[in-house]
Amino acid sequence: MQNLQSFASAMSRRLLREAGNLPALSGNDFASSKEIQRPLDVLSQGSGSFSAFPKSNEQITTPSLPESAENVNAANQLSAPVTQSADKESSGSKYSNWIFVLIFPAAILLILVPILVCRKRGNASMGPWRTGLSGQLQKAFVTGVPKLNRPELEAACEDFSNILNTFPTCTVFKGTLSSGVEICVVSTSISSIKDWPRSAETLFRKKIDTLSRVNHKNFVNLIGYCIENQPFMRMMVFEYAPNGTLSDHLHVKVYEHLDWAARMRIIMGMAYCLQYMHHELDPPVAVNDMRSDAIFLTDDYAAKIADVGVWKELADKAKATKEDGSSRSVSPPDLAGNVFCFGALLIEIISGKLPETNDPDCICIWAEEHLKAKSYSTLVDTSLQDHQADELEAICEVIQGCTDPDPMQRPQMRDVTSKLKAILAITPEGAGPRLSPLWWAELELLSMKSN
Template sequence: MIFLVKGKKLSIEIPNELQERIMISEVLTDGRQESCRKCLTKTIESNTLRQLLQARELQESAPSSKAPDQFHESQAPMSLPPSYSQAETNESSSVPHWAIYAVCISGVLGLVVIASVVYLLVSRRKKDNTVNPWATGLSGQLRKAFVTGVPSLGRAELEAACENFSNVIGTVSDSALYKGTLSSGVEIAVASSPVKSAKEWSDRSEEQFRNKISELSKVNHKNFMNLLGYCTCDAPFTRMMVFEYAPCGSLFEHLHVREAEHLDWPTRLRIIMGVTYCLEHMNQLDPPVTPRTLNSSSIYLTEDYAAKFSDTEFWKDDDADASAPTRSAGQDSIVYKFGILLLEVISGRLPFSEDHGLLVLWASSYLDGKRPIGSMADPVLRASSPVPEEDLAALCDVVRLCINREAAKRPSMGEVAGLMKGAVRLSPEQTTPRNNPLWWAELEIMSTAST
């Protein structure tokens, strides 16, 4: 309450806040609390707004020389009545605790879901970018161990296993093949590039070498000499590929070397069908894997004389148009070479010799029906037991299609496999090695690479 003296008169001025509290007490005494609360809120809001407008007008109309105490008095912050702050507190406290807990739990669950989705997307992307060798046929333990790629091996380990690379078991145009024995007694085959200097090894050569490793790692078939690892070293310069080993030599040796054990007719059929299933599998990969070479020297035999087709050459002719829709020159060439291999297995003759010339020309008279087809079989086979002519006739039908002079009229490798399955009724299980040392070789390679 403020007492003002104007002249001889005394006047009493009641502040606005006091007037408001008097109003509240009067309303409460009348017992109309609920409606008064609404009136109170409106009154407070209107008074507050009126005070703000008055302060604004005073600020704009006041001269710049206004005293500091007057300026601060007009700009002093206004405090809300206690009843207004209490109303806000009561309103916020009216929110139930379970609603707060529900909001918190929902937020946590949302974060967990978002994190899980991000993790799955990142994991899937990493999985798509990794090389997955041996997509089929391996045990679960080894498949997990090699899921990130083919293991890289040290030159020292391979040099010790191959006895300083002294045991040569084969040669091709661009590599030599050595036999090696790991510390566990498991035998391996090591293909080594003849290049001995980094100056002779171009970036293109390195790219082809890496592509070869990636390609072979995807094959994995029981009738294939599967890739176990590789070796790169700059001093001394080394580029090597490590394969599983087949101990009974090559098909070439058993067909053409007198000292080697000769193969009977059922064994020859089992070998050729093993190669057929392997080539069919390679043709079904995405993209298809087409070997550069197919002959009796590239087929090795296990202890039970099952076929192990090998692709140990370092280079591959990849200048052909990769955008060709279905067929390529390499596929047509493999089909033709398969026909020649069939003739070689049937007749026991070399694909070419100075005495008899080309095997295709020699066999043409039998294939055309000018000579009895039974006389076409290997004399070694005829000396032991006659070869069923129905088998010969069915295989010769396949040969005619494979060696057609017009490449476009030759069947695909998939079609050849279908024809062979009808001619030689052997299942894939009957053509696979019974005692396969691949598992132990992979296990030893894995332990060697990790040390």
């Protein structure tokens, strides 16, 4: 409305200037009008929105006309239609202005409301991916990651010949997308749909949905999945961490040695990730089998936690259903057990001791006497040239709390992270990888999906 008023003022001033150029009545017009019956000049009323002449006390100033009754009547007859026309045009202009004022905001609302609604729905499904995954990838039928076809993954993994590792329950392939971004493809070892009961399929889809909600820089994020029945195939596609596992760097000599500072950064990366999974996700998520060989390292030695226990869980579910027909529901996340595994990992990281079995209790029993005696330095890896005594003490206190035999006495991960951050002074940005090709992998997978 302010713009319309400004426009009206400008046009009024312009018309006022033009009014000064209109021809005036000649001096002999009155005399000649008695002899020649010429048509009466009709005063212009402009467009109907603005007056064509200057106003004086809100009245239009008109030239003097003859006082004869005939001329007056003629003037009245001619001016009446003009006035009516002006009124109609004026009301039509006002009506057009109101239409503009009402329709324009309505059109904007019609455009914005669907966008806002879609954005809200998209954020609800992609919330866990708010730090990484683009919103266009939230279009799968059960999850926030895209469903991929076998030929796409087969081409990326070189006909599934590029095998990274083989386990009793799954096979791990390395793939390379056309953009050069590397991916990790994990496939179940089950090769027939007859050995894959409905309960296993339900669990598989629930796991996809759960892992798709996790988006953290220190987690091996799920970026796609594949479901094929002919031939049978169940696959998950993860981002790739190219620098091996934490176990490799702690226990295999050919891998680069980790100094004290690097180990502290790995500890903080794991702590931030578990805090996010336990306290920022709803419902919370726990890593089923957190071991040093399930902690992968990036190019700059940032930790990335992988949930490798999902495949064993799937195989156990399929086996139990096949043998006794049981179909037990998925158990709730064991957060206290997750905290215990974190404490056991801290012992392995600072000591460099290789656990004898996959059971974390063994290494906790070994460290217990040193922790009770507070002889913390005896736990430090002998290959380390130096370490910070105050940092070691804080870590050992965290270990004692996390490995408490009573799960109810174990601290929550937010408390563990807060205590470690206070002494190690490593921020979430400092513990995360500096460069990540995850976005490029997601972008190409989106392109593959759309094609």
